[in-house]
Amino acid sequence: MAIALGTVLSAQTPLSYPATRKSDVVEDFFGTKVADPYRWLEDDNSAETKAWVEAQNKVTFGYLEKIPARAKIQERITKLWDFEKFSAPFKRGKRYFYSYNTGLQNQAVLFVTEDPKAKGRVLLDPNTLSKDGTVALSGLSLTEDGRLMAYSVSVAGSDWQTWKVRDVATGKDLSDEIRWSKASGASWLKDGSGFYYSRYEAPKEGGALTGVNNNHQLCFHKLGTPQSEDKLVYQRPDQPEWYLGGTVTDDGRWLVISAGKGTNPESSLFLQDLTKPGSPVEPFLDKMDATYNVVDNEGDRFFVSTNQGAPRNRLVAIRKGHTEPSAWTEIIPQAKGKDVLESVSLVGGRFVATWMRDAHSAIEFYDLKGKKTGTLALPALGTAAGFGGRREDQETFYTFGSFTYPGTIYRLDLKTAKSTVFREPKVAFKSGDYEVKQVFYPSKDGTKVPMFLVHKKGLKLDGQNPTLLYGYGGFNVSLTPSFSVSRMVWLEMGGVYAMANLRGGGEYGLEWYDAGRKNKKQNVFDDFIAAAEWLIAHKVTSTPKLAINGGSNGGLLVGACLTQRPDLFGAAVPEVGVMDMLRFHKFTLGWGWKSDYGSSETKEGFDTLMTYSPLHTIKPGVKYPPTLITTGDHDDRVVPAHSHKFTATLQAAQAGPAPILTRIETSAGHGAGKPTAKQIAERADVLAFLVKNLGMKP
Numbered sequence: 001m002a003i004a005l006g007t008v009l010s011a012q013t014p015l016s017y018p019a020t021r022k023s024d025v026v027e028d029f030f031g032t033k034v035a036d037p038y039r040w041l042e043d044d045n046s047a048e049t050k051a052w053v054e055a056q057n058k059v060t061f062g063y064l065e066k067i068p069a070r071a072k073i074q075e076r077i078t079k080l081w082d083f084e085k086f087s088a089p090f091k092r093g094k095r096y097f098y099s100y101n102t103g104l105q106n107q108a109v110l111f112v113t114e115d116p117k118a119k120g121r122v123l124l125d126p127n128t129l130s131k132d133g134t135v136a137l138s139g140l141s142l143t144e145d146g147r148l149m150a151y152s153v154s155v156a157g158s159d160w161q162t163w164k165v166r167d168v169a170t171g172k173d174l175s176d177e178i179r180w181s182k183a184s185g186a187s188w189l190k191d192g193s194g195f196y197y198s199r200y201e202a203p204k205e206g207g208a209l210t211g212v213n214n215n216h217q218l219c220f221h222k223l224g225t226p227q228s229e230d231k232l233v234y235q236r237p238d239q240p241e242w243y244l245g246g247t248v249t250d251d252g253r254w255l256v257i258s259a260g261k262g263t264n265p266e267s268s269l270f271l272q273d274l275t276k277p278g279s280p281v282e283p284f285l286d287k288m289d290a291t292y293n294v295v296d297n298e299g300d301r302f303f304v305s306t307n308q309g310a311p312r313n314r315l316v317a318i319r320k321g322h323t324e325p326s327a328w329t330e331i332i333p334q335a336k337g338k339d340v341l342e343s344v345s346l347v348g349g350r351f352v353a354t355w356m357r358d359a360h361s362a363i364e365f366y367d368l369k370g371k372k373t374g375t376l377a378l379p380a381l382g383t384a385a386g387f388g389g390r391r392e393d394q395e396t397f398y399t400f401g402s403f404t405y406p407g408t409i410y411r412l413d414l415k416t417a418k419s420t421v422f423r424e425p426k427v428a429f430k431s432g433d434y435e436v437k438q439v440f441y442p443s444k445d446g447t448k449v450p451m452f453l454v455h456k457k458g459l460k461l462d463g464q465n466p467t468l469l470y471g472y473g474g475f476n477v478s479l480t481p482s483f484s485v486s487r488m489v490w491l492e493m494g495g496v497y498a499m500a501n502l503r504g505g506g507e508y509g510l511e512w513y514d515a516g517r518k519n520k521k522q523n524v525f526d527d528f529i530a531a532a533e534w535l536i537a538h539k540v541t542s543t544p545k546l547a548i549n550g551g552s553n554g555g556l557l558v559g560a561c562l563t564q565r566p567d568l569f570g571a572a573v574p575e576v577g578v579m580d581m582l583r584f585h586k587f588t589l590g591w592g593w594k595s596d597y598g599s600s601e602t603k604e605g606f607d608t609l610m611t612y613s614p615l616h617t618i619k620p621g622v623k624y625p626p627t628l629i630t631t632g633d634h635d636d637r638v639v640p641a642h643s644h645k646f647t648a649t650l651q652a653a654q655a656g657p658a659p660i661l662t663r664i665e666t667s668a669g670h671g672a673g674k675p676t677a678k679q680i681a682e683r684a685d686v687l688a689f690l691v692k693n694l695g696m697k698p
Contacts, residue, residue, distance in 0.1 A: 014657045015063065018055035020648040021048070027582075030603045034582065034616065038648045042587075042641040044633065045206055049644070053633065053664050056647065060628075060661040067688045069698055073489060074684035078104070079428065080485045081680060086423040088386045088397040088409050089116050093146030095168065097123070099137075106133025106675035110140070110151075112168060116411075116422075123171060124151060136673025139185055142168075143192035144252075148223075150186040150195050156634040156667040157674060159183070159588070160208065163197060165223065178227050182213060183243055183589070189274070190252025194222040196233065198244050209636040210587050214240040218257060233257075234270070234281050241591055248274070249297050250390055256294050257281060262592030263475050265291050265307070265510065271320065285323055296346040296391065303331065303351075305344050310334035312509035313341035315351065315370070331370035340509045342478075347389035347396045348414030354384060358438065359450055359480050359501045361400075363387075365417065374417050380405055381436060383480040387412070397422060402481040403454045403497070404431040404488075429488050433457060436481070441534040444526040447503070447515075451531055452481060453540070455496040466495045466694045467541035469532055473502030473524035474553035474596050476513045486683035493691070493698035496540060500531040502557075504596070517596045519608045525560050532561075532568055544570045547690050551575035552638055552670065553596070559614030559646060566624045571693045573686055574614075575630040576638050576670055579646035581613035582606070587639045615642075618649050623656030626693035628686065632668035640664065658693070 022037035041049055064070055082103035089098035096116045099108040107127050113120025129135035138161050139152040149168055152161035163178035163186060184198035198218050203211045218234040221227065234257055236242050245258045257270040268286040273279040285292045290308035297303065300320040307313050309325060315332035332341065332353060340356040350373065351366040361384040363376035378384055382402030389396045394414050401407035409423040435457050440448045459465065468490060472479055479501055487497055501507045504516025504524040516524040532548070535541050548569050550557045555577020562572045578584050578593070582600040585591040598605035610616055627650065631643035647662040654660050663685060668674055674682075691698060 014654070015059060015659050015661075017059060017651045017660070018052060020052065020652070029582070029600055029606045032606070032610075034610075036583075036645075038645045041644040041648065042210070042583075042639070044210060044640060052644070056662050057664055060663050063659060063661060064663075064685050064688055067692045069691045069696075070684060070688035073493075073687050073691070073698075074680065076489050076492070077486055077680050077684050077687075080488060081676065083406075083425050083427050085407075085425065086409055088388075088399050088422075090388055090397070091116075091146075091393065092142040092144065095146040096120070097140075097142065097146075097149075101676075104676055106677055107136055107673070110137065121171075123149070123168060124166065126153065129153065130155075132667065133675030133677065134667045134673075136675075138673060139163075141186035141188060141195060143188045144190050145192065148174075148188075148192055150188070150197075152181065152184075152186070154673050157632055157670060157672065158209065158634050158636050159670070159672075160636070163221075174224070176221065176223065176225075178221060178230070183216070183245075185245065185247075187247045187255075189248060192223070194220055196220050196246035196248070196255065198246070209634060210639055210641075212587065212591065213589050214591075216242060216244045218244045218246045233272070243592070247294070249294070251297065253299075254297065255281075256284075258292075259288075261288065262595050264288075264595040265476050265513065267292050269294065269304075284320065285318070295344050295351075303344075303346065305341065307510050311511050312339065315341065315344050315353075331368075332366055333370075338508050340478075340506065343387075345387045345389070345396075346391055347387060348393050349391060350414065352387040352396070354387070356478060356480070356507065359452070359478060359507045361385075361480065376412070376417070376419060379408075381438070381481060383482055401483045403436050403452065403483065404434045406483045427485075427488075429492065434491055439534075441530060443503075443523070443530045445523070447523075447527070449500060449502065449527050449530065450507070451498055451500040451534070453496065453498050454487075454491060456491065456494065459496065459540075461539040463536070463539040463542040464545060465541050466493075466545045466690070466696050467498055467535055467547070468495055468690065469498045469500065469528070469535065469546065469548050470554070471500045471502050471528045471531070471548075471550050471557050472552075472554040473504035473516055473527065473557055475504070475593075476506040476510075477553075478506040486687060489683075490687060490690075493687075493696060495690075495696070496535075498531065498535060498540075500528060502527040502531075504553075518598045519604070521597065521608070522612060524557060525564060525612060528557055528561050529565055529568065532565075543568055545694050547571035547573065547694060549573045549575070549686075551577070553578060555579070555638070555643075556581075556614060560612045560617070562624065562627065563614055563617040563619075564612070566622055569625045571626045571628075571690055573628045573630070573689070574643075574646075576632065576635055577614070577629075577642060577646070578638050579614045579642040580616075581609040582616070584638075584642070587641070588636045590638075615646050615649060618646075618653045620653040621655045622653060624650060624654050624658060624660065626658040626689070627660050628689045629660075629662040630665070630682065630686070631662070632665040632670065632674075634668055635670045637670035661689075 025036045025039045085101040087099040089096040101108040110124040112123040138154040152163045161181040165174045165176040181199045188195040220231045255272040260267045269284040271284045293305045295303040314334045317329040342356045343354045355362040365374040386398030406425040411422040555574040558574035600606040631640040
């Protein structure tokens, strides 16, 4: 094992990196031989990989510790982060439930109260479940009467969930425990006698974080019995890549089973009549030809949000046994413009529709026949979410936030349609000093792409503004305005924040998404590169002052653009990225991403992936910009091997003096549930890296 630690030299001298052993692994893809010299880094349990991780971190933290601004940046992020944070409350029975963080707690605490204006009492404090805050609450479900709570926890950022049951009145756990659940919620029977959940078979020894997960199972757990007695409700051995989920309708009559293949947008629905013991699971909308989401039901008539015949979504009523589109009743039609019907809830006897309008929210009310009855005024260009509850409720809660508007909780009186501030965070910064605007720029093929710009008022367009360009562009995910403490620190230091709404996302519906996946994935990278070029052409910034950032699929985005246009950027920070496009499907749930990427298992897929796979498009002898690659050692979504192999290859290829570093977080995963302390430290390190490499003097 050859891992020799070099010393960190001056800024003018290239860093000395740990030596990374090369193996002679070569794989043949349809007659093309592809070397994979660092495949040994895929074994996250090996002593050699662990030593490599330790050696890389030593170089990285040695570099970061020498940045003068780092300590003050972390201090400022910590100070700004220290404000009370509430979630929107929801009601079950006579009780309200919400989460609360005093400011710097590693995990938010779950509270219960009978008066939503009163604090109530602690129901579950995840901070007591581990010394370092790495055990997180990942899911919860209450019985109809609010008497019992099923809740799941995850450890060190893993996607694996362990479910338990807590008595709400006493705060004590019952004996129930369910393991090896993943990609799952919980849904109780109306009488509270048990709940539905989804799971996989237990992984092989040592394979919990990397082994492939197939054959999702929907199970029923009867309260007070061991998991070994849980009933298998539905599985599809003929469809090993299906995700399965079960939800009991509010009236308690139906179990709605949803099935989706990987991350394909298409889904199927199946029904089981819970009023008839032993009734079979029956097909309902089972063609897997569009998205189908049940909003509510009236007997055997279901209100369904779908993109069938409407790429930007519509709401229809479908009666069981009459599922041909010609028999549907359209309630809320697809918008005539570009707006996307993002979500619908039925609460207080009306539909609350959340529309996405050029990547920000608009809220409208409709009666049960689809007549528009009103619009909810929002305080700024931003993002609204929530509006949950039951049909009989007379109130609902929602959150609203934007780039300079911290997430505020509102109470909506459903009788009067009046909205009032319920909880308003107090953050120690002056939002009035900043401005937000939206621009539209042309991509390589002429497509108009929206981009948000956030900066201090009175910005000088002299090409000298340090700018952080962020993107995602995949999986039908939409980027909308949100508040971030670390982003505010970036703005305070004089930085510009730019967020591009690339194709591959869901900002304009199915057609926008389709234009950025599989053999059209290059459109996403073209959109991002065009955003950078627009910022430079309009003298917002210049190459030495421009950094790019993204996580997960956005990490792939940054990796691909970094290798395609290394001359365009002053720095790059790809986080938890998908970097090896030939092998992503061989780990955990990676096979599910074939809907976006295709696969190297086919000649067409291989040919496409090889044109942009970040790992395989690195060229020796190229001067790459300063790059900080981040990952977590417990990431079982995008396994850390992606980042490890990319790091080793980029370090070996680098021809210039710019640093190629990797920051590998321990006891952390893909991001969900990460403790506050780890979040602050990571964001401070990213900003410190950018401050140094973009020549900022904050």
